Amino acid sequence: MQKNHSINLNLTINSGQVFLWDKFGDSWFGIDGQDLLVIREEPFKVIYPSKKITRFFREDDNLERIISEITKDNLVKSAVNQFGGLRLMRQEPFQCYISFICSSNSSIQNIKRMLKNLCKKFGNKIEFDKKEFFTFPIPERLANASNRDLISCGLGFRAKYVKLAAKMVYEDKLNFESLTKNDYKSALEELKLIPGIGNKVADCILLFSLDNLESFPLDRWTQRILLKYYSKIFDVYSEGTLTEKKYYELHEKIVDYFGQYAGYSQQFLFKMERDLNKKSWL
DNA sequence: TCATCACCTGGAGA
DNA sequence: ATCTCCAGGTGAT
Numbered sequence: 001m002q003k004n005h006s007i008n009l010n011l012t013i014n015s016g017q018v019f020l021w022d023k024f025g026d027s028w029f030g031i032d033g034q035d036l037l038v039i040r041e042e043p044f045k046v047i048y049p050s051k052k053i054t055r056f057f058r059e060d061d062n063l064e065r066i067i068s069e070i071t072k073d074n075l076v077k078s079a080v081n082q083f084g085g086l087r088l089m090r091q092e093p094f095q096c097y098i099s100f101i102c103s104s105n106s107s108i109q110n111i112k113r114m115l116k117n118l119c120k121k122f123g124n125k126i127e128f129d130k131k132e133f134f135t136f137p138i139p140e141r142l143a144n145a146s147n148r149d150l151i152s153c154g155l156g157f158r159a160k161y162v163k164l165a166a167k168m169v170y171e172d173k174l175n176f177e178s179l180t181k182n183d184y185k186s187a188l189e190e191l192k193l194i195p196g197i198g199n200k201v202a203d204c205i206l207l208f209s210l211d212n213l214e215s216f217p218l219d220r221w222t223q224r225i226l227l228k229y230y231s232k233i234f235d236v237y238s239e240g241t242l243t244e245k246k247y248y249e250l251h252e253k254i255v256d257y258f259g260q261y262a263g264y265s266q267q268f269l270f271k272m273e274r275d276l277n278k279k280s281w282l
Numbered sequence: 283t284c285a286t287c288a289c290c291t292g293g294a295g296a
Numbered sequence: 297a298t299c300t301c302c303a304g305g306t307g308a309t
Contacts (some may be wrong), residue, residue: 051306095305100304104306105289105290105303105304105305105306106291106292106302107291107292107293107302107303107304108303108304108305109292109303110293110303112292114291151290154291154292155291157288157290157291157306161306195307196305196307197306198306199306200305200306201304201305201306204304218288219304219305220303220304221304222304241284241285241286241306243283243284243285245283270304274304279304
C-alpha cells in the first residue's frame with residue numbers, strides 16, 4: 001500500500017463529489033455553502049479560510065484504518081494505490097442535497113452550469129483576490145424562488161423538486177443534524193420522501209455530507225463496476241435500473257463485503273473506472 | 283412488486 | 297444544418 005497519504009486536490013475535486021470548484025493558476029476555488037475555500041494544489045496548502053479546514057477533508061477520519069478495512073481484494077488495493085490522494089469530502093449539507101437533486105439524468109457539465117446559475121441568481125457575491133464568487137443560496141431563497149427563475153437557471157424538470165426540497169429544509173421539516181444521527185436506513189428513507197430524491201441521490205447526500213460512510217451510491221458507473229469485477233460476489237446480472245428491493249439487497253451485500261466504510265471503497269473504484277474510460281470531469 | 287417511459291437541457295456524433 | 301442520442305435518475309402508469 002502506498003505510504004503517502006497526503007491529499008491530492010486535483011484527484012479529489014475531480015471525482016464527482018463536488019461541482020462548484022474552479023482552478024485559477026495554482027489554486028482551487030470552491031464554494032461550500034456560505035464559504036469560499038481557496039486551496040493551493042501543489043503543495044497542498046489552505047489559503048483561505050486560514051483556520052485549517054480539517055472537517056471538509058475529513059482529516060478526522062482514521063484513514064489508515066479505513067484503507068486497511070476496505071482493501072478486501074486486489075482491485076480495491078490497486079485503486080487505492082493508484083489514487084492514494086483521493087479523499088471523501090464532508091460538504092455543507094444543503095448544497096450537497098440540492099446539487100444531487102440537480103444531478104439526476106444530467107451530465108457533469110450540465111450540473112455545474114445549473115448550480116453556478118443558482119449561485120449567481122440566488123447567492124451572495126463575494127470577492128477574493130480580485131475575483132468574483134457567489135455563495136450557495138440559503139434554503140429560504142430557493143424555497144421562495146419563482147419557477148420561472150429556477151427554469152432560467154437551466155434546471156428543467158428539476159426546478160419543482162429544488163423548490164420543494166428547499167422548502168422542506170427552510171420549514172425545518174427536514175433536519176440535516178438529526179439525519180446525521182440516524183442510522184443509515186432510516187436516514188435514507190427520510191430523504192427519499194423528498195420528491196426528486198431516489199436511492200442513488202439519497203446515498204450521495206448521506207455519503208458526501210451527512211457522515212454516513214456505509215452509503216454506496218449505485219449509479220450507472222458503480223453498477224458497471226459491480227457487473228464487470230464483482231458479478232460473482234454480488235450476483236449482479238445487468239446494469240439497468242435497480243428496483244427498490246434490488247437496490248436494498250445489493251447494498252446489504254456490499255456492506256457485508258466492503259464493511260462499514262464501504263463509501264470510501266466506492267469512491268476509489270468509481271474514480272478508477274471513470275478514468276479508465278477516459279471520462280472527463282470538466 | 284416490477285417493467286416502461288417521459289422528462290429539461292446542451293453537447294457530441296451521425 | 298438538423299436530427300438523434302445520451303448524460304452519475306426519478307416518478308407516474
